[in-house]
Amino acid sequence: MKRLIAGTAPFAFSVAGRAALLTSVIGAGLLAATAGANAQSIRVWSGYPELAPFYEHVAEGMKAEYPDIDVTVEAIALREHERRVALGITSGESAEVLELATSIAARYLENGLLATPPADVTAFVKDPANFGAYFVDAASYDGTVYGVPLFRGQSALYYNTEMLAAAGLDGPPTTMAEFDSYSDALTQRDGNGNPTVSGWSLRLSGGGAGITEKFWINMFQHGGEILVPAGEGKWKANLASDAGVAALAQYLGNLYTTKTVTVEMPADAEAFEREQTAMFIRESWVIGDIAAKAPGLSYATTTLPRGSIVNPVQLYVAGEGEQADAAWKFALATQKPENLLWLLDNVGWLPNRTGLDYSDILAKTPALEAFVSYPDSYEFFSTPAIGPIDEVMTRTASALEAAFANPDLAGDNDAIRSYLEGVDGEINSLLSREGLLGE
Template sequence: MKTQRFLMCVTALVMMTIGFSFITPDMALAEDSIEIALWGGWPEIEPVYQEVADAYHAKHPNVTIKVLTSPLREFEQKLSATIPADTAACIIEASPYPMQKFLAAGLIPPAPANVVEFMTAAGRFPEALVKDNLAEDGNYYGLNYFQGRHSIYWNKDKFAAAGLTTPPETMEQVIEYAQKLAEYDGDKLISSGLSLRLSGGGSGVGEKFWMYLFPNGGTIIEKTPSGKWHNGYNNEAGRKTVQMYLDLVWKHKADSHEIKHDAEAFELGQTAMFVRESWVIGDAAKKAPNLNFDTAPMPKGERWGDLATGVNLYVSRTCKHPDVAWDFLLFLNSEENLQTLLKKTGWLPQRLDVDLSPVVNETPQYKSFLFSAPDYQIYTYPTLPEFDEILTKFAERLVNAFLDKSLVDNPDGVAKLLEEAAAETDAILKRNGHYGTE
């Protein structure tokens, strides 16, 4: 009996050390049938989830993973309704920042010890993204999965036609190249030199603005030495970035509200360059296989770096089989399955200790998303429950500002815009007890 207990303890210890097998086949077969629902907000990943679910089912025939995805904004609204009502799926795919309000309210259980051990192992995931998983209460809740790193996409044929041979490396070159690359039919812009995020739902406008604000020396909210926060854009960096948008749209006419934007414009040959995550590579392979393009690291300014937005996987508190759910998530994070994720969707895995070279060698445009340099900073979303509200409301003000031609060459108007937005940002921080200047 003592020997049997000893062997059971040793087995449990080994399983935790490996970190990749949270349940044993016997545990998975303890019931006749186990069904786990997985909800996600990135529909392009659904085929990968299903492929991995089928492989997991082959290992554990009584376990079925049901996958359901929907467009991101609809999905976030769905979570807001279902998580508090305890009607959400067993597994939830989400970024840490919209999940903070649920974590703070105690609506999602912490990750088990062996998952935390796997996630926090040195060199396994980017330190900044692991830190993003650490909630204010000191617990880890989600398991890192994929990430949104950003690069400049540039159309090599359009660059050649404009007499340009290399992508922009600085913020000054971004503005200069955008003007040279814009194409017109008479006075009408038919292909933008740089596709900016001028409109759209949610906080996406604010996020893309942030990526130009950062090299100019600003940020959305800035943390003080005391651990408090205040707005980080009501300054010269904010004014410079707003003016860049206004100038490119209204003065230089290198972009316009009246043409297509983002990945669609790039794939249709209606913009020369834009900033986006790695998924566009996979999307372009399907929709524009003959597009001659490459990618480049984010441009330098007063500082240099890239916004990394992690997407994690959580297990809800009403999940009937959390042990099976976590085991599937660890299986999803295996090297083979992460190579499949990158190859089939273009989304970059968060894991650093896996070999992605077979995919990168086949598609070199991914190299820019794996770029690193001593002074290339990786920054992330603050893990504050109110940050989503802050970014969304700031984005609403930006959308209206980009439509306002009167703000061109109007420094007082731009300053007023940012002062009013900053007052709202700081008020939200105060309401949540997070505001401070020291």
């Protein structure tokens, strides 16, 4: 007030005052800059929304050791995740930590768009005490490790124990023929004979690669695969084989002969949780989903007749410098046994790291047993890590969806084989275009 009366500007300062202010501003700026230089903000992009709590749990656990690393987790649906990775990496705007399946990462590795890890990360991944050779290969490209193996998709049969008991069935089916008889026995129908609860939920519609993946799993139980190796790095389609015909005949038989399932019926985990289906094949994450959405559900799991698909997922890093270093630290932090056990216990995805003690979790959640304990003869397969695998899966899905909608194919194995030969031709021409078709 005195200054106002004296006629000076209300916020005028003396020379010394201005110097002090300037020093404070510069000091604060330097402090902020220094803090900025030390603090690292990294983003984690995941294609599985249910994994967000896991990554947040890992980030929280890192705070004590790395208080300056801030982690932001952005988990969205898988297809959208794949799109943003494609756009993010090419525009240089991607997150630092990227969660990618081997088959998806292959494209980026071919183009040198993902960072090579520091020596300690490579040594950790290559250590046989940490990972089996299969997972090291899945995380590598041309012999160089690029990713940190995290979890895998592996399938088992989920079945509603109350429904099996009500149908007079002692235990789960153990052969593909039994899948048919069980499905028939478990189907609940209305007065007109239309199914109201499906015996065995099959992936029949919705487009996308999921249809093909589920079909591939069933075809594998019949003794074959959709793509088979045909020379060094080459492949060829194998749908029109006996196994492919048997698998499609089984789908069509359930749809149109025994009518245990329809295209319109609710399907997948949601249907199982609502007791709208008695059996279905899915990965271990469903256990966590059931615990959250249908805790009272009476169910159990069992291994499949022949073996399971394994889709390994790794953490990769994009970028370089201090942020990349922080990202690798995060990737390694996920590998702490307590974090991986937390992942299995709370989310349900299977960690790839060996030597973990699951006994406490298995005692609490017996349904996980089918995913971690299996017979010695149990076989595993993966979709080939080739560039156009998604296109193969999507095109095959479209053809399978059309077959599922065609009742004329049911019961006619010659027509099924002929149809599948056409699909094989389309897949082979696609492989040929990419230089991947073998003899």
